[in-house]
Structures are given as C-alpha cells and as structure tokens.
Amino acid sequence: MYTEKVMDHFRNPRNVGELENADGVGEVGNAKCGDIMKIYLKVENGIIQDIKFQTFGCGAAIATSSAVTEMAKGKTLDEALKLTNKMVAEELGGLPPAKMHCSNLAADALKAAIEDYKKKHNL
Amino acid sequence: MRRVYLDHAATTPVHPQVLEKMLPFFKELYGNPSSIHQFGREVAIEIDKAREKVAKGINAQFPEEIFFTSGGTEADNLAIFGVAKALKDKGKHIITSVIEHHAVLDACESLEKEGFELTKVPVDSDGLIDLEFLKSAVRDDTILITIMHANNEVGTIQPIKEVVKIAKEKGIYVHTDAVQTFGNIPVDVQELGVDLLTISAHKIYGPKGVGALYVRKGTKIKGISYGGGQERKIRPGTENVPGIIGFGEAAKICIETFEKNKEIARLRDKLIDGLLKIEDVKLNGHRTNRLPGNVNVSIEYIEGEALLLSLDMEGIAASSGSACTSGSLDPSHVLLAMGLSHQTAHGSLRLTLGKDTTEEDIDYCLKVIPEVVERLRKMSPLSRN
C-alpha cells in the first residue's frame, strides 16, 4: 500500500512538534477527509532555519508532513515556495491514488506558513 | 514480535477441523453435484449434509430453507432484490436502518433509484434502532423490513424480535443480516421469527467465498441471476463444493463450542475497561447489549489510519471507521449515524476478539495502545497538551 519511504517517515517522523515563538505558522484543513496540518517556521535571513509540524491525519498525511519539513529546511523562502505536492509525493516514492489528496496538505501548509511569515514581516 | 489478531469481525482463520473436512473435495471428491453419475452423486450427498448442519446451526426447520451463496454480500443482495422482484406488484416500500452494512444499504438505495420507496430507521447514541420510528414507518405497501442482527462496527445487538412483532401484524417480510451474530450469540430463526436471514462462513472460522440465505418455507422470493438449476434455481452456478462442506462443519463446530463466547466477553470487558482509562477515550456502541468480541472506541485527537498503522508496527491487527481507511471520503456512516462528529469518528478503533484470543493478547494491547496513542497525540495539532 505505502512505499518503504512513506513508512519510514511515518515510523520516524522528522521535525514533529511545535516551535515556540515561531516566525510563521500555517494551518490547513482538508475539507475532503477532515484532516488538519500545522507547520511552524523559524526564519533567519530569508532562510528556513527550523521547521516543525503537527498533523491530524492518515499515514500518508503524516509522512508527507514529515517529508515536506525535511525538504524545506535550509531552503530560502522562495525556494521553499516552489515545493509542490507532486514533488513531495515523488520524494516519498509515490502515494496510492486514493491518498494523493493527502500530499496536498503538506505543501499547502508550508505555503500558508511562509505567507504568514511574509505578512507578519510586511514582505 | 508478538502478533495479535484482533480483527475477527473482518474475517477469521479457518478452523483446522473445517479444513480437514474440506480437503477430500478438491482432488478426490471432485464431481459436479449436478452430475447423475457416482462422482456427482457422492458429492451431492455431502452438500445435503452440509445444508443440514447449517440449517441446524440457525434452527431452521428444513434444510431446503438454506440457499448457499458466495458470501454474506450475495445473500444480502439476493434477499433484498429477490423479495423486491417477487413482491413488486404487491408494494414498493422497503424499510431498513441507517447503520446497515453496505451490502444491504446500497442494495436498498439502488432499488430506490428504480422507483421503490425507502425508509431508513435512525439509531440512538448506542446504535440501537428507534422502534417507535419503525412502527410509524410501516405502511400498507411495505413489502420488506431489513434490519441487521448486530452491527459489524460497534457490535450493538438489535431487537429483531420486536421488529418481527411489528412486521407480522401487517404481514411484512423481515430479513436480518446475521453475519456478525452467527456463532457469537444465539441465532435461532424460530425464536427471532424472521423470514430471511443472511450468514457468512468466513466469520465463523469457515472458508471465504461462501455464505447462505435462509428463506423460510413459503416466503416469496425470486432468483436474481440465471444459469443452471443449482440451489433450486434461486442461486445458479456450480457450487463451491469445498466451501459449502467447510461452512457446514464450521456451523456445527460453532454451536458445539458456543460456551467459549462467555470467556471472549470477559476479555472484551477487560479490554474496554482498560482502554477507557486513557484520557478522552469513549466507547462506541451499547455497553452490555453488544457482541461478545466487539470493542469499539473513539480516541480523540488522533486519526484512525495512523493509529492502525502504528498498532500494526507493534503486531496488533485492528480496524477503524476512519475515512482514510475506507477509500470513501466520509468516515463510517455507522458512527456518524450514532451522532459522532466527523473528527471523533475519524479516531475510532475497532478491536474484535476471537476464539483464540488470550489474556496475554489483551494485556499486550493494554500496554501498547496507550503508548501509541500518546505518541500520536504528541504529533496532533488538536491535542489538549
């Protein structure tokens, strides 16, 4: 059902939790299956220094959250904004067709967090 | 790693004695029971014996009231479409409940699209159907009431005798899906008074791919598929001979060993009590009026599929009513009908015990599940802490 990579991220999710005094916070909900994902950012010099997530969702949702944090960490905000759902899914070696919508959550939550940061800093 | 199978409501392993009975029917007793030669006749006799065993298992008066099918799903479809076909000139109103298995619910809804009228009886927060609602829903043109004997997700046992009482006054047929009850609580068609009843072998330590519809003698029903003369033309197609033989044996064993259900219920209660000690965990389904093997809890702030995968990594096989496990986008229609919010329904966990479940299995679950819940809650944006 899930690839080994999905299961690895699910088993050992990277960057789980909250960031106190986060510079940007993004929360998105999946109207489709009722899941929620939250991403916290710490930004320095336009670079994502730290990132954490919290997810209420299926295995794919948790794995894509974990993967997107790993992919975004160390990137500039502009680079991070270029991450797409498809790239996250590909990073995980693919997702079952019924689970593709879960990967939308991850990239969307990251975008929301970056936008929140930009709004707070008038960028 | 310990492997603990707690998904007996999904399916059960075949009992060794059942498999042993089946084995000769693959390579030696392979004749087609419709054939009139010795190879066929010797098999036809054994099919009749299996039919008798299944009939006895539900206390049917005549073996001929048992029609073998390919499973519970087909038996449900046959009951509903078969009665609708036979009685459509008498009336076009059918009553079911909101918590039926999809084999019943979707079949009824498809009839609705074809011009039948459908009333769905609601349930209370324990999952019990509203008998008053049912009483007032009955009409002169009602031809069938189909209400399950016990629900597969939450285990609540329905008052089928009361349903039959309401129906009989008006001469309405009653069908009940007893897939989850047969073998677990007494299923006695005389006592229940139903006209049609569905059972499935793979839920009672019999093989997958065989079930049966009980049709009380005199009940009007038509076959819904076409072919040879098997099952008195109500269900044509070469019989799944080893399956039927296995079903007969499984039915026999499960009434002989009925006592074990008391012990299963004791372990169930221990598991329920232990799980309810976790914060923000709620039992779904009726506390006492439930299947001996069924535990269903909602665990707030976490999602069912993630929970199942985590438990699986610890060797525990369970099930959930979460949308994420179902392929559909809504969580379990049963939990929603009982008044749970989408979010709470998402975090449901079903653990169903079987005859081989041990005290150690339960202790293992009560050790592992709280840890897993804690870990997942830490990841959740919803959690209180």
Next chain:
Amino acid sequence: MRRVYLDHAATTPVHPQVLEKMLPFFKELYGNPSSIHQFGREVAIEIDKAREKVAKGINAQFPEEIFFTSGGTEADNLAIFGVAKALKDKGKHIITSVIEHHAVLDACESLEKEGFELTKVPVDSDGLIDLEFLKSAVRDDTILITIMHANNEVGTIQPIKEVVKIAKEKGIYVHTDAVQTFGNIPVDVQELGVDLLTISAHKIYGPKGVGALYVRKGTKIKGISYGGGQERKIRPGTENVPGIIGFGEAAKICIETFEKNKEIARLRDKLIDGLLKIEDVKLNGHRTNRLPGNVNVSIEYIEGEALLLSLDMEGIAASSGSACTSGSLDPSHVLLAMGLSHQTAHGSLRLTLGKDTTEEDIDYCLKVIPEVVERLRKMSPLSRN
C-alpha cells in the same frame, strides 16, 4: 472396478500443485485483503499475483481487466446485466445465439422481459453460428453481442474473430463465454478482440466457486450487486481468497502444459472413430473444429439417462443432453437447435476427456459402451432389431 471419469466439461479435479498453493490461505494467510494491517496486506499482494497470472493466461494487457467472481455463471450474468445497465440509454438490442449456456441465454431472456430486444443467431447442423444472419441482425441500437467461444455440449468452436469484425464496424461490445475453451484451445483476448470474456476455475483443474470476467480497459460496465469496495466495486463481497489463489495457479499451469491438448485430441478422435462403428450412432458437433476433449454422439433408440446410469454401473462417468437428466422436460436446447429430433436428442451421450485420461480409459469405453448400448437397445421398442 475401473473408474473412468469422462465428464471434464462438467468439472475437473483440482491439480495437486493448485491445492498446494491454496493451502496456506486457509489457516495461516487468512487476513481479509481489504484490511490495512499486515494480515490483510500480505493477502492482498497474493491476490494481485493471481490476478496477473489469470490476465497472462488470456493475454490481457492489464491485470485490472480481470474481475474475480464466484464462477462462470456469475461472470456471464455480470457481463450481460452489467453492460445492459451501463448502456441502456444507448440502445436496448442484444444479440446472442441459440446454443448458449443458460447463464447467458436465460440472462438475455430476462432482459427481454424487462424491455430489451433480443435476437438469437441460429446454428447449422454442426453447431456453427450463422454469420450472415448475425451480420444482418446488427442494428444501430445493438449494444452487445454475446456468443460463446465453444459449446459445452457439442464442443463446436465458434468464429469469434469474425463476430468481432462484424461488431467492431458498428462499435458494439462483444462478450464471449470461454468457460469451455480456456485451457483447452488458445484463448487470447488480443487475438479474439473481444471486450468481455468469461472463464471459470473448476474447468481448468482449479477450485469450484471462482471464476472471472475479463473486461477490456475502457469498456463501460456497471456492477450488478452492492456491498464493499472489492474488485473495484464491480463485484463486491469478501474475496474467495484460496479460490482466487488456486485459479491463478491453475491458469499458470494450463498455459505451461498446453501441449497435452494434442494428445487429448488424439484420444478423442480414437474414441469418436470407435463409437461411430456402432450402428446408428452419429457424431454431434463439428468433426474437426471442436474442443480437444469433447465427444458427443447420438445413439438411436435409447434414452440418455438410462445410458448414463448403465455406464455408471460400469464405472464410466459421462453426461447427456437428455431431458431426463436436466430437470426440464425438453432435451438439450443445443441439440434441438442443431436440428436433432427430440428422440435423437434424448439419446445423446457426452464424453469429455481430460489431462489424466489414458489410452486404457478409451479402450475400456470402446469395450463397454457397445455392450451397454446393445443391452439397452434390446429393451427398446424403437429398436430396429
């Protein structure tokens, strides 16, 4: 007493290698393939492998084109009702032949009662369909042509490629019932060009109670029963897991050992030649264009059931198109459609050879059958002597 099974068209014994493959799926690999835990996933993978083997057996392009059913009968019903349901707004005309198996013929006739129009293509005295008739029967509102690949009684192989040619010009779906051909002659869905094709495991040394419908990708079809999401909702119900596993293995074996059919055909010809030496015996079906294992003769002045019972007493298991064996009062619709009189049809005898049939079996038949015929003819008021 020697026991000679010559009823392989009715059913076959399960191949030892097939049973061996199935065995773990009763007690060990018993998970429900829909479950997301390990017990379920390990089974789901094996179902996919079986699906691939069956797909390969008929040269289907994609495993997803295979939908497992409970047998040939269900697959036939699914093809016909499923296409009718999907295309009823496009047209309501269906074409079949007069010699189809009842699973096809009766399904088509039931659609006729519901307002569809049905044309039945006649056959010649060899049992071959009339292609010219078919050509002129095709209409703008024809949605399906269903003609069997080879007939189960007389073994005549139909020109399905020609049928497809006629159909494709008009964009009409073609279904063929290949229950009797799969394993015996090449069944290649690319070569045949059909859109839907029925097969059944128990005719190819697989288990009873499992079959499949091939549905070419893109073909419009709807499920005809309701329940869970199995078989992509086209055929719901918990899968007959051991059955499907066995079907996959049987399909694999039968393409690997395809060569044996040549030897079967040689024994068939020996048997035919021997039987035709009896006075007033006539071959039914095409002399060469027939299934390698099929022998069907009409033996004047005697009646089929009496003949079968007499042969059975000598250990020979055979079949007949006699009314007395069928439960219906008319003899075989196939033999009548080929122009046989009621009386001649009554005296028909079908002997179908299989992979384990030996030269000695045939010699035994050629010794016993003439004696039995002679004995019965002595009792007959019709007999010439």
